[in-house]
Amino acid sequence: MYGIYAWRKGVSVTRRELVQLLLALGVTSPRAFAQVLERPEALYDLPPFGHITLLFHTDLHAQLRPHYFMEPPNLLAARALEGRPGYLTGEAFLRYYGIRRGSLEAYTFSSVDFAALAQRFGPMGGGAYIGALIKQQRAQAGPERTLVLDGGDTWTNSGISLRTRGQVVVDWMNRVGFDHMVFHWEYTLGRARVEELVKELKAQIISFNIVDDLFGDPVYPPYAIHQKGGYTLGIIGSTFPYVKVSHPEEFSEGLSFGVRENELQKYVDELRAKGVDAVILLSHNGVPLDLALAERIKGIDLILTGHTHDFTPNPIRVGQTWLVAGGSAGKAVVRVDLQMKKGGIADLRARTLPVATHLIKPDAELEAFLREAYAPHLDYLDQVLATTETLLYKRDSVYSTFDELAGRAVQALYPEVDVAFSTGTRWGTTILPGQAITMDRLLAFTGYTYPELYIFRLKGERLLAVLEDVAANTFNPDPFYQQGGDMSRVYGLTYDLAVNAPTGQRIRNVAIKGRRLDPNREYTLASFGGRLQRSGTLVEKHTPRPIYDVIAEYLRQVKTVNIPPRPGMRVLDQRYVLPG
C-alpha cells in the first residue's frame, strides 16, 4: 500500500513548508511526524478508525485533467449568514479552520497567495489522480467497509464531456468504482441521455426528490441500505432542488425536483423505523441550505454535501447532525470514518485529502484509459487560442477576470451590445499568468450543452428587475430562498450593491456605458447559459452562436490578453477583496 506514491522531482516544496502542511493536516505525534517527513505522501496514510469508511467526491464538472482552480476571493453574504461555513473565504477561511498561510491546505482551500502557491504546488485533481487516491484509500480502509459516493455535477461542463456527451466521465466513474450518485448539471445532457448513461453507470442513482411531475413518485430509489462493519446505514440521495429553474425546462421534461423537506423527513422516519443505525444524506443542496435543513429535519446523522463547492476541513455539527462538504474541480477527496454505535454515530473522523498531483502517483490504468479517450479530440481541445498575461479566474460572488474576458469578446464581436451578461456559475478553471488559453481551458469555463449567445432588447426597468432577482437568489438571508449560484456578471454596466438591503433595493446607481440607466429606454443585451433572453425581444439578424466560439474568435484576434481585476460594481456594505 505504501509504495504507490512518488515524491515527484522538480517540485520545490521545502522541508519547512512540508512541516506546515503536515501540521495543518493534523499529523501530530512525533513518530508519525518523522515518518511523514521522510515520505510526504504518508499524509494519505490514515490510521484505522471506526467501523465504516465513506469516500466522498463531488462537483468534478468533468475536469478529468489536472488543472488549477482558485477558490473565491469573496463570498458575500447577508449579515445573518456572514462568517458561517458556506460564506467563509480567503484569510477568514484560514483563520476559522486554523490553517497556515502558504501550506498545501491554504492553496487547496483558499485564494490566499494563489498564483505564488500554484507555482510551488502545481496543478490539482485529474481523473487518474483522483482515482488513484480513491483506490488507495479504499484499499487502506478495507474495501468491505467502504462506500464511495458522488455528490453530482460530475458528468458535464468540460471539453471532453461535450465531445462525448458525458460518456468519458461515466466510463471513468465505472473504472474507479462508485457506489451511489445524485444529480444536478447531469440533466443538461437531456433527460433521455441521462437515462441512457444511468444504464451504463455501475453506481446506483439514489434521489428522493427526482419525481414524476404528474404523480410525484420518485423516479429513482430514494435511498439505499448497506450493512457495513456490523452496522446498518441508510443513505438518502437528494438531487439539486432547482434543476428546472436553473436550466431550460426541456432538459428535465416530465420531472419535478424541489427541497421537499416534508418528504425528506418521511424517508428519514421510514429508515429509522426499519432500524438502521445511522441515516446519511448524500446531497446536492449545498452548505447553506443543508445547514438550514439540518436544523429542521430530525434524525439525520451525517450530511455529505456538494453544489456550493465549499470545503469543510473540519466537520460541522448542527444539533445531532454532522455536515461535511466536498469542494469541487477534482481538488479533494473527503474521507469520513464512522465509529458506530447502536442507533447512531458515536464518533467521526473527517479528512479532506487534497488531490495534489506532486504527491500522488497517477493510477496507470486510468491514465491509459484517459489518454485513449482524449486522443481523438486533442487537435480540437489543445489548440492554443491566445496567451494570458494575468490570472484568469472564475469563482467569486460578483466578478471575475474570466467574465471580463467574455464581456470583452462579446463587445468586440457585437459592438452594438450595451451590456454583456456572463453567468454566475461556480465551475470553471484558473489560468495562470503566462499560460496558454487552449480550447480545453476555455471549455472548462464555458462547457454548456446550451452555449448559445443571444442578443436581445430589453427595457431598462426590466433589466434592473432581472439584476434584483438574481441578487435576491444569491444574497437572500434565508438559505431556503437561495438557488446557490453566484451573482450574474455584467460588462458595460456599473452598479452599487447593498447585500443587506431588502429585495428590490440591493442594486443601486446603475449606469450603462457611463450614463444613468433609463428605465424607459430599450437596451441591447447579450447573454448565454441562462433564460434571460426570454424576458426580451431577440435581435433577429444575429443567429445565436456558442459563447465558446465567440470567445475563441476574439482570442485568436488579440493573441494576448491582459485583464487586471477591475470590477464594475461597488459593494456598499461588505469588504470586497481583489485577488493577488
Add this chain to the structure above:
Amino acid sequence: MDRRKFLKASAGAVAGAVLASQLTSALAQGGLEGEDIANLEKGLQQTLGKSFKDLTPSQQVKLVAPTIAESGANVPVEIEASLPADQVKAIHCFCDKNANPLLFSVVLNGVLPYYATRVRVAESAPVRAVVETKDGKFLLASQAVRVTVGGCG
C-alpha cells in the same frame, strides 16, 4: 510554527466547528418577500368581506409550498388545518401580487380539513392560506414563494 503552538491552534479549530443554531431566529424578523397587503386586501374584501387585520396567524394552519417555484404557472400548495372536521367551514387561498389575489375557495361540509392543488403565482409574493371556522374565525398561514426570472444557476 512549533509543535506546541500548533497543538493549540488545532485544538481551537476543532472546537470552533460546532455551530450555534441561531439562524432561524435571525430570519424570523422582517416581512415576507413581495408582500403587498393593499392588493391582497382587495381579494380578502371581495371573497370574505374581511380585512387582513381580521385574520389571525395560527399554528393550526399548515401551508406547504415551495420556497422557490419550479414554474410560477404551476405551484403545488397543500393546506391542512389541525382542527376537528366539523369545526371547519372552508379553506381559502390567496396570493399578494396576483391581479386577482384569490387563488381558490373550498367549502368543506364536514370532510377532513385538507386540500392540495396547484396554483399560479404571477411574481415573487407570499401565498396565504386562510381557514374559516364555523364559529366565524379566520386563521392564517403565510409563505413567500419566489418566482425567479433569471435562473443563471
